[in-house]
Amino acid sequence: MSYxxxxxxxxGTHTLGNRLLAPEDRTVQSSLDRANALSCGHRACQGCxxxxxxxxxxxxxxxxxxxxxxxxxxxxxxxxxxxxxxxxSWQLPWIHSLFGNAAAVATGIAAAMKxxxxxxxxxxxGGDGGTTDIGFGCLSGMxxxxxxxxYVCYDNEAYMxxxxxxxxATPPAARxxxxxxxxxxxxxxxxxxxDVPRIALAHEIPYVATATVANLRDLEAKVEKxxxxxxxxxxxxxxxxxxxxxxxxxQTIRIARLAVETGLFPVFEAEHGxxxxxxxxxxxxxxxxxxxxxxxxxxxxxxxxxxxxxARLQAIADRNVARYGLLDPAAEV
Amino acid sequence: xxxxxxGSRAVAETVALCxxxxxxxxxxxxxxxxxxxxxxxxKTGALAPCEFVNxxxxxxxxxVAIGASAAGARAxxxxxxxxxxxxxxxxxxxxxxxxxxxxTVANRAIGAPINIWxxxxxSMSQRDCGWIQLFAETNQEAADLHxxxxxxxxxxxxxxxxxxxxxxxxxxxxxxxIPDQATVDAFLPPFEPRQVLDPxxxxxxxxxxxxxxxxxxxxxxxHRQTEALARIPEIAAEFAAAxxxxxxxxxxxxxxxxxxxxxxxxxxxxxxxxxxxxxxRAEGRRIGALGIGSFRPFPHAAIxxxxxxxxxxxxxxxSLAVGGGGVVATDVRMALDGAAIxxxxxxxxxxxxxITKASLRRLFEAVIVGTAEPLTxxxxxxxxxxxxxxxxxxxRRSGPIAENILRDVGAVAARIV
Ligand SMILES: Cc1ncc(C[n+]2csc(CCOP(=O)(O)OP(=O)(O)O)c2C)c(N)n1
Ligand code: SF4
Numbered sequence: 001m002s003y004x005x006x007x008x009x010x011x012g013t014h015t016l017g018n019r020l021l022a023p024e025d026r027t028v029q030s031s032l033d034r035a036n037a038l039s040c041g042h043r044a045c046q047g048c049x050x051x052x053x054x055x056x057x058x059x060x061x062x063x064x065x066x067x068x069x070x071x072x073x074x075x076x077x078x079x080x081x082x083x084x085x086x087x088x089s090w091q092l093p094w095i096h097s098l099f100g101n102a103a104a105v106a107t108g109i110a111a112a113m114k115x116x117x118x119x120x121x122x123x124x125x126g127g128d129g130g131t132t133d134i135g136f137g138c139l140s141g142m143x144x145x146x147x148x149x150x151y152v153c154y155d156n157e158a159y160m161x162x163x164x165x166x167x168x169a170t171p172p173a174a175r176x177x178x179x180x181x182x183x184x185x186x187x188x189x190x191x192x193x194x195d196v197p198r199i200a201l202a203h204e205i206p207y208v209a210t211a212t213v214a215n216l217r218d219l220e221a222k223v224e225k226x227x228x229x230x231x232x233x234x235x236x237x238x239x240x241x242x243x244x245x246x247x248x249x250x251q252t253i254r255i256a257r258l259a260v261e262t263g264l265f266p267v268f269e270a271e272h273g274x275x276x277x278x279x280x281x282x283x284x285x286x287x288x289x290x291x292x293x294x295x296x297x298x299x300x301x302x303x304x305x306x307x308x309x310x311a312r313l314q315a316i317a318d319r320n321v322a323r324y325g326l327l328d329p330a331a332e333v
Numbered sequence: 334x335x336x337x338x339x340g341s342r343a344v345a346e347t348v349a350l351c352x353x354x355x356x357x358x359x360x361x362x363x364x365x366x367x368x369x370x371x372x373x374x375x376k377t378g379a380l381a382p383c384e385f386v387n388x389x390x391x392x393x394x395x396x397v398a399i400g401a402s403a404a405g406a407r408a409x410x411x412x413x414x415x416x417x418x419x420x421x422x423x424x425x426x427x428x429x430x431x432x433x434x435x436x437t438v439a440n441r442a443i444g445a446p447i448n449i450w451x452x453x454x455x456s457m458s459q460r461d462c463g464w465i466q467l468f469a470e471t472n473q474e475a476a477d478l479h480x481x482x483x484x485x486x487x488x489x490x491x492x493x494x495x496x497x498x499x500x501x502x503x504x505x506x507x508x509x510x511i512p513d514q515a516t517v518d519a520f521l522p523p524f525e526p527r528q529v530l531d532p533x534x535x536x537x538x539x540x541x542x543x544x545x546x547x548x549x550x551x552x553x554x555x556h557r558q559t560e561a562l563a564r565i566p567e568i569a570a571e572f573a574a575a576x577x578x579x580x581x582x583x584x585x586x587x588x589x590x591x592x593x594x595x596x597x598x599x600x601x602x603x604x605x606x607x608x609x610x611x612x613x614r615a616e617g618r619r620i621g622a623l624g625i626g627s628f629r630p631f632p633h634a635a636i637x638x639x640x641x642x643x644x645x646x647x648x649x650x651x652s653l654a655v656g657g658g659g660v661v662a663t664d665v666r667m668a669l670d671g672a673a674i675x676x677x678x679x680x681x682x683x684x685x686x687x688i689t690k691a692s693l694r695r696l697f698e699a700v701i702v703g704t705a706e707p708l709t710x711x712x713x714x715x716x717x718x719x720x721x722x723x724x725x726x727x728x729r730r731s732g733p734i735a736e737n738i739l740r741d742v743g744a745v746a747a748r749i750v
Contacts, residue, residue, distance in 0.1 A: 069532060079539075080541050083537055083539075083541050084540070084541050085541060085542040085543070086540075086546075088540060091535065092532065093531055093532055093534075093535040093536060093537075093538075094530075094535070094536075095400070095539050096538070096539035097396060097400075097430070097539055098396070098423060100392070100422075101392065101393065101396035101423060104393040104396030104397050105396050105397070105399050105403075106400060107386060107396075107397050107400060108355060108396065108399060108402070108404065109401065109403065109404040110400075111355045111357075111384040111386055111401050112354065112384075112405060112406035114384055115355060115383060115384045116354070116382075116404075116406065120532055137389055137392070138389070138392070138396060141388060141389035141390070141393055144389070145387065
């Protein structure tokens with residue numbers, strides 16, 4: 001297999017700090033022999049959280065699998081920006097079939113590898129639309145059969161590829177092209193969407209985790225851990241989308257971190273249906289800090305602050321904090 | 334070995350002899366006995382190595398087959414009717430990706446109204462999906478076609494549907510010669526994929542293709558089907574040499590020499606048609622039959638040649654292109670383009686209505702004397718239709734048609750109004 005030379009674009013203490021660590025403690029992304037599974041030159045928007053998340057996750061999975069890995073992809077931004085024929089950004093064997101069937105296609109690949117006695121591992125990936133909505137049946141089937149597949153959902157909280165429409169992972173009050181900021185209840189008027197990580201827990205599959213692109217170490221460690229299990233595994237990664245969320249391209253990581261620090265996106269992991277770890281919030285921030293920088297929530301602050309709606313979002317964050325013990329140092333794992 | 338065996342079981346055992354490596358299916362009548370049989374053969378270890386995946390829907394069944402086939406495994410599934418419609422998006426995808434999956438379609442009507450009996454509406458709805466579609470006339474042929482289907486699919490890197498009439502064939506016990514493993518192995522080499530998901534040589538399958546190349550991709554799909562037009566008869570001939578019996582092929586002429594009237598049909602109804610042809614021949618009538626074995630690719634040239642001496646033809650088909658006419662008849666007309674042979678379309682047996690010898694005979698007589706309607710509905714109860722039409726004219730909301738009709742024929746409790 002040939003690899004493109006690795007470019008290090010990252011700056012900041014997290015990357016530099018890596019260089020000071022012993023090689024075995026460094027992140028996959030900082031190592032010179034990372035697979036670079038999603039190579040540069042693809043057509044994602046600048047600052048795309050999904051492109052970043054996919055490279056982190058797939059590189060980590062490739063490292064864990066000794067590069068003996070195949071990927072199945074759902075339709076969505078990740079497929080469209082990475083494989084405009086005759087080009088491809090994928091350095092590993094990769095297949096896209098449809099929007100709703102990545103989990104089932106991955107099952108088929110895993111079945112083929114098993115029957116052929118091959119050690120090749122399988123990863124399936126999709127956006128929140130492909131995962132929580134149209135592909136949900138196939139995903140649940142894959143969980144229920146405990147097929148040997150790692151499914152990674154890149155959650156940008158809407159259908160970005162078709163022009164930012166609502167998905168069942170779109171948060172309440174967020175404006176999308178189908179939940180416009182108009183009327184008495186502007187933005188998405190629904191509850192809090194389908195919580196697929198918790199639905200995955202209910203299937204009692206070997207491993208479930210949530211993560212964000214803001215914490216590379218955590219994401220890589222979870223993917224690596226997931227690859228250590230056999231059977232169905234699910235990793236749900238929050239990947240901010242500058243285009244859909246209305247955030248500057250250089251704020252992707254910061255926004256993802258704010259989602260965690262407000263409690264709106266709880267980061268945890270679980271084995272066989274039991275929560276085994278949570279990422280603690282060092283200093284809890286009010287949800288406004290997360291909502292304000294995003295144009296999709298702009299209607300909550302102007303002309304008048306929508307205090308009731310903001311309070312409702314704050315209540316969701318607080319409930320997450322309580323449910324996962326995000327502030328309780330004693331519960332630290 | 335010659336055995337008295339149910340059609341579904343014969344297909345299951347023959348598919349097993351083809352050594353599929355991944356089987357996935359979702360139950361639907363009348364396909365169920367086929368997948369149950371294969372499930373048992375895998376579970377007991379009679380078919381190994383093979384993975385039998387119990388999926389949650391037909392859409393998943395075809396998707397699992399896609400993944401397995403792209404990873405280099407010989408993949409098989411089976412379905413019918415609503416199941417085929419539920420998997421349609423993946424059916425098109427499998428052919429677009431050039432994956433040689435083999436699928437049995439146990440032909441059944443499509444609702445509403447829900448109906449589990451045989452007609453060809455389901456597979457005909459997939460006319461343009463890019464799959465090869467072979468039709469079986471008998472259970473022996475249904476079994477034999479699967480061996481040829483895997484060979485054809487893998488040579489051309491195209492998926493193949495083997496269509497067999499639901500219940501009429503799937504649930505009928507007949508004598509079927511199930512081949513032995515050595516003969517099948519000699520005929521069907523192991524699957525060598527055209528492109529495969531392999532970390533040692535990574536490829537991207539299923540990229541996004543824009544207007545600059547999409548036409549070419551579709552053209553090549555069409556081209557490959559035309560290659561199948563040559564390979565189907567060749568493979569049928571090789572099959573005959575290896576297995577000692579004729580099965581498959583593009584068309585099956587029956588008593589066509591000097592035939593003035595030709596009856597064209599697909600599937601098991603050909604058996605009844607041949608009986609009627611025999612009877613009419615015994616009376617000195619110049620009539621013959623032409624079975625179509627391959628609906629896709631459609632054998633235009635073979636049909637034109639077979640009808641060269643004919644004065645008229647009638648297509649008996651178990652599907653209806655609503656608002657159009659006959660599905661198969663449209664293709665036949667295209668095959669005869671330029672030849673001035675008049676033809677009749679007879680839609681028959683929808684939703685499992687029996688196609689009797691007497692009705693066929695009446696139809697053929699009418700065709701010969703020129704009194705048959707260009708679009709005939711065999712054994713349509715005009716009385717029922719007229720009553721319902723009158724009701725519709727009278728009341729804007731006349732209620733569900735099927736229930737009205739059932740009430741008219743006294744088949745439903747009177748309180749349904
Ligand atoms: C059956 C079907 N319905 C609709 C579409 C159109 N479609 C393509 S991608 C997409 C949205 C993708 O959203 P998501 O899965 O969240 O991924 P993202 O683009 O946000 O990364 C839609 C609706 C499709 N390809 N197939
Ligand atoms: S629309 Fe969003 S998810 Fe899609 S490429 Fe742009 S930033 Fe990435």
